[in-house]
Amino acid sequence: MNSAKKARLEAAGWKVGTVAEFLELNKQEAAFVEMKLALARCLHALRIRRKLSQSRVAELVGSSQSRVAKMESGDPSVSVDLLLRSVLAIGGSPTEVVRALASRKKLTPA
Amino acid sequence: MNSAKKARLEAAGWKVGTVAEFLELNKQEAAFVEMKLALARCLHALRIRRKLSQSRVAELVGSSQSRVAKMESGDPSVSVDLLLRSVLAIGGSPTEVVRALASRKKLTPA
DNA sequence: ACAAGCTATGTCAAATATGACATATACGCA
DNA sequence: TGCGTATATGTCATATTTGACATAGCTTGT
Incomplete structure (x- = not known):
């Protein structure tokens, strides 16, 4: 890609990078x-x-x-911090947290 | 504790609860x-x-x-979200994250 | 049908986290 | 010594996250 095209794309609000970078970010x-x-x-659970x-x-x-509902639904407005604190607050042990993270499911391609 | 004393303490900015609650929170x-x-x-690492x-x-x-320095020093102004994103961003795998969390050290009493 | 309890979703002002910046310290090297 | 590089620490305007609230849908029981 020449720099003129890059500049045009960026002016239109696009980030320009390699495919590899894009995949890695994803x-x-x-x-x-x-x-x-x-x-x-x-x-x-x-x-x-x-x-x-x-x-x-x-x-x-x-x-x-309402925030608890958002937490359980994985709402993007909820931080990992809040999720972690909440699990601990209702008596979840660090071990349970680790187990949950270890058994995380792969997101399936659309 | 009678309710008058409780009211006085709360007016002075103290939360009133049981010792068990306090320990559990900690x-x-x-x-x-x-x-x-x-x-x-x-x-x-x-x-x-x-x-x-x-x-x-x-x-x-x-x-x-400066924020990376704060991250590594466990500065309270840094969120778990940012730490997690950062570990992944420099090529840490979810497995490594889980391992790190599983091997967390106990904080020693002062 | 109604009421009561539980959960989902949207909005918003206030609280918190963030990147950027300045600056300090420390270390190695010429 | 000075110079460059790496790391630490404080501040601050902005961006994101938060609790609170309103409200709607959905069950279950009467």
């Missing part, structure tokens, strides 16, 4: 999301096992029911 | 910090192994040298 992002989803599932409502979890965590 | 917080520190050590400077890591992560 791989990292996928791994990150997978881990987040693993924590989300962990939280949900633990909550069900303990027979707690989302509202009750919210109390224990110091948050709100 | 346990959760300790577990959380331990995991964060485990990731910080993981990032540092991986960076050294790859012979990268903090500045180079900053480029790969899309951050700055």
Whole structure:
């Protein structure tokens, strides 16, 4: 790609890089999301096992029911920090967290 | 504790709860910090192994040298999200992350 | 049908995390 | 000594995350 085309694309809001870079970035992002989803599932499973409502979890965590729902659904507005704190707050052990992360599922291609 | 004293303490900015609650909270917080520190050590070790400077890591992560330094030192202003993304960004595998979390050290009492 | 409880989704002001920057310290080398 | 490189630490404007709230859907029981 010549630099004029690169400049045009970037002016239009595109990042320009190699295909390899793109794939690598996606791989990292996928791994990150997978881990987040693993924590989300962990939280949900633990909550069900303990027979707690989302509202009750919210109390224990110091948050709100709506945010707990977003946590369990893997909403992008939820941080790993909050997920981690929440799992611990309802009695999840670090060991359980590690197990959840270790057994994370691969995201299937669309 | 009678409710008058409780009210007085809370007015002065103190949370009132049981000792058990206090200990439990500290346990959760300790577990959380331990995991964060485990990731910080993981990032540092991986960076050294790859012979990268903090500045180079900053480029790969899309951050700055100073933030990378804070990450490795376990600075409280750094999120688990950023630590996780960073480890992955410099080529750490999810497996390595899990291993790091699994081998987290206990914080020793002061 | 209604009521009560649980969960999902959207919005928003306030709280927190962030990159960028300046600057300090330390180390090796010419 | 000075110079370049690497790392640490503080600050700050901005970007992202947060709890709170409203509200809707969905069950279950009466």
